[in-house]
Amino acid sequence: GATIAVFTRDLRVRDNPVLAAACRGADRVVPLFVRDPRVLSSEFSLGRKDFLEECLSNVDSSLRARGGRLVLRDGDPVEQIARVADEVDARRVHLAGDVSAYARRRADALTDALGRRELVIHDDVHAVVPPGRVLPAGRDHFAVFGPYFRRWQEAPTRREVPAPRRIAVPESVRSARCAARTGGETAARRRLSAWVNGGLGDYAEHHDLLAVDGTSRLSPYLHLGCVSPLELARRAGPGAFTRQLAWRDFHLQVLAARPDTTHRDYRPRGDRWREDPQALRAWQDGLTGIPIVDAGLRQLRTEGWMHNRARLITASFLTKTLYLDWRAGAAHFFRWLLDGDLANNCLNWQWVAGTGTDTRPNRVLNPLRQAARYDPDGEYVRRHVPELSHLPASTIHTPWRHRGRVDYPPPVVDLAEGRARFLAARR
């Protein structure tokens, strides 16, 4: 019988413990990916779906270069994996462990469906330091980043595993087709190398500047596992950048301990969020009348990515200044972000909304002050809000003060009033 290596969001051949273990234990391996219509539902933007296809196509090429190929199926993953296991009479199935409620139910159902065939779950795939590896005394996760990060830096990590040299796939297994482009391990590795040899050195200084390309932009690749976070942390070495990778692990261990935080408040503050479909719509469309907010939201739609500083500004604006439910914002981000990730998206949203792990839950970012600090020349706004591109730095962030003609909506909310409304609600 053959062994099955199930790919999920570990779309790489290098340092992939699932693939390595499957190849170690068997002559014949079926590298399998199941497109799950429940995950890839119509909520996903076209860009997100394309990016996944590109990643799959690249895994397929890498496997072909090693004599194998990627077997693709569409449908319910449990049914499809069990079916392939029957077809090739697999003795064993390898899978990366994941922490969302959905992933856990899927693993349990798979154990049942496979019956006498063994399911091997690898818990050490998605993080540098996997959930549960470091714990505070008597608790199942860290609730504050500082103490977590101190332990994270000291934590033991596994050895990296090389890509398998040759893979033999049983000829009889059929497969759906996949398309090609910029996602995938090859593109991810190119970016990783360019980053480690280039931008990384200036990261501490540049990462918050909106108009500068000062961050790695590796997030979509990290989300789908096209690069190993462990390899990335080792190659980058300690410093401000690697600290951000610890934030990623931090959120994952919170989600592992509290899977309901994808939709429920981690620390409820008694909020009664407003209903305001018009304001929500303006926010989604990047037409709030606050240029720095609109620039971020438009970058999201055009690039499938948003600068972290802009994510903070736009999320604070929605949850605090407009006082709308973080879940509406998270859903919009999730639809458009190529890096849209349950743990990072929901828990960062909760962090900003003050229902999460932020130890100062009631701070409200002032978008104009943020703009002056992180986009002082207005370059970022000019790039993403073309109707303001003719304004000088002195008024580009406050077009309502500009004397000439400006074809741009007035602010949907008075910033000071919004802030006061939020603070009153939280009191």
Ligand code: FAD
């Ligand atoms: P870099 O600055 O180069 O950082 C390197 C890597 O560190 C990132 O790729 C990411 O994996 C990790 N990282 C950096 N910042 C954070 C953070 N605050 N939390 C967790 N991990 C981090 N990130 C996602 O990957 N997916 C999401 O769905 C997501 N949603 C977010 C929603 C909001 C409201 C906010 C405020 C942040 C969100 N982030 C999310 C975190 C962060 O904005 C992105 O990871 C980052 O902008 C990605 O760009 P980069 O790869 O150039 O980051």
